[in-house]
């Protein structure tokens with residue numbers, strides 16, 4: 001008994017010593033004091049802030065401590081940064097993604113998810129080799145070649161909404177319909193098959209796979225113990241990931257020689273370099289990376305327009321002046337390019353509500369410590385760069401929705417060091433062109449067809465469940481604008 005107690009005492013002392021050492025290496029970086037028991041660190045503030053608003057807490061710390069601050073919880077140190085200096089330092093030095101953070105995307109609850117695909121690869125050399133090979137798939141030419149397919153998905157969306165929502169004065173959650181249209185585009189452009197998601201208002205099985213993956217990420221990022229006590233949710237996440245991988249692995253092995261979709265091109269370019277399992281990793285990434293993020297962007301924009309009647313009117317007038325009122329007609333790339341205000345509104349929604357609001361990098365022994373805002377961050381400590389804080393704090397009237405700031409007439413576009421909803425530097429989003437096209441075309445089709453009425457008690461809060469999106473979705477009433 002005495003030996004057992006002694007052993008536990010020694011383990012506790014050693015753990016304390018380890019925590020002390022880990023924290024003392026970053027003690028020079030400013031951050032809030034620990035009010036609770038030493039080991040808990042800043043856990044108290046974080047737990048409390050969940051109920052209030054984590055975004056507000058982070059902005060408060062940035063205003064208090066400058067472009068870099070640290071939080072500590074047990075032996076974990078979280079270093080947060082924002083702004084052009086952090087951005088330049090973190091991305092210009094080719095720092096890798098931290099394995100400790102990206103292991104979460106590799107596998108979840110014992111099931112492989114994205115593995116070591118483009119998004120999750122932490123070895124810079126391996127990543128660079130692969131990204132060069134697949135450059136063409138993410139080119140402007142490839143994205144522009146998808147306009148016809150995106151148009152077809154958008155007209156199917158309008159048809160479905162017309163069936164579901166008009167005529168009956170009822171609120172409809174448009175968020176889930178955005179999930180459907182982005183799923184359909186991803187399946188057709190990425191994999192060459194239709195998802196069937198736009199045939200019915202019911203959530204399709206494939207939609208549930210993405211939802212499951214997002215819920216898994218949300219549980220994983222909440223806390224190391226969040227999965228405890230949620231066996232049903234964890235089982236659902238596992239089921240979704242297994243089904244998703246099994247569906248996509250069939251598609252990977254049936255790839256045709258002449259590429260008809262992104263996955264064909266990808267498999268053809270990478271099959272000599274990657275194993276079959278790694279090709280499935282890439283397929284899962286292609287399937288998951290763009291759907292939820294683009295659907296969240298659409299939801300955030302439509303939520304914001306609920307309190308921006310002037311911006312809404314400008315967008316609708318622009319659509320009416322460029323497009324045919326025939327709701328089944330396609331909107332061409334040329335027409336889309338004649339709608340700069342619509343594009344500016346999408347960019348402004350991305351600025352205020354970046355769907356992926358934080359990216360992470362880490363200094364290694366090879367790169368040496370990095371300096372941000374006069375503070376040296378030692379190797380091995382993941383550094384989180386807040387895209388959202390950068391967008392909010394580095395723009396004049398940063399919290400205001402002002403699409404005009406992205407119009408050419410207002411001057412040069414914002415510096416790439418302060419505006420980066422698709423990330424910064426060479427590891428920025430590979431699918432940004434496709435995402436922008438999907439978002440602009442979906443909004444153009446939607447607002448050409450329908451007049452939107454928002455409930456008087458509309459909620460404007462956001463939440464991060466996988467991606468950043470409206471807390472209560474976007475309930476709207478739809479009325480057809482033109483007789484069909």
Ligand code: HEM
Pocket residue numbers: 097118119131285286289290291293294297354355356359360421422423424427428429430431432434435
């Ligand atoms: C509004 C929609 C989207 C947003 C906000 C978004 C955001 C991002 C961000 C911030 C990153 C960088 C992550 C980092 O630095 O750690 C990223 C990477 C990536 N995204 Fe997106 N994304 C969107 C849509 C898409 C789409 C549609 C696709 C695919 C068709 C896609 C595929 C990728 C890939 C493959 C990467 C990894 C790039 C690399 O490291 O080589 N994304 N995305």
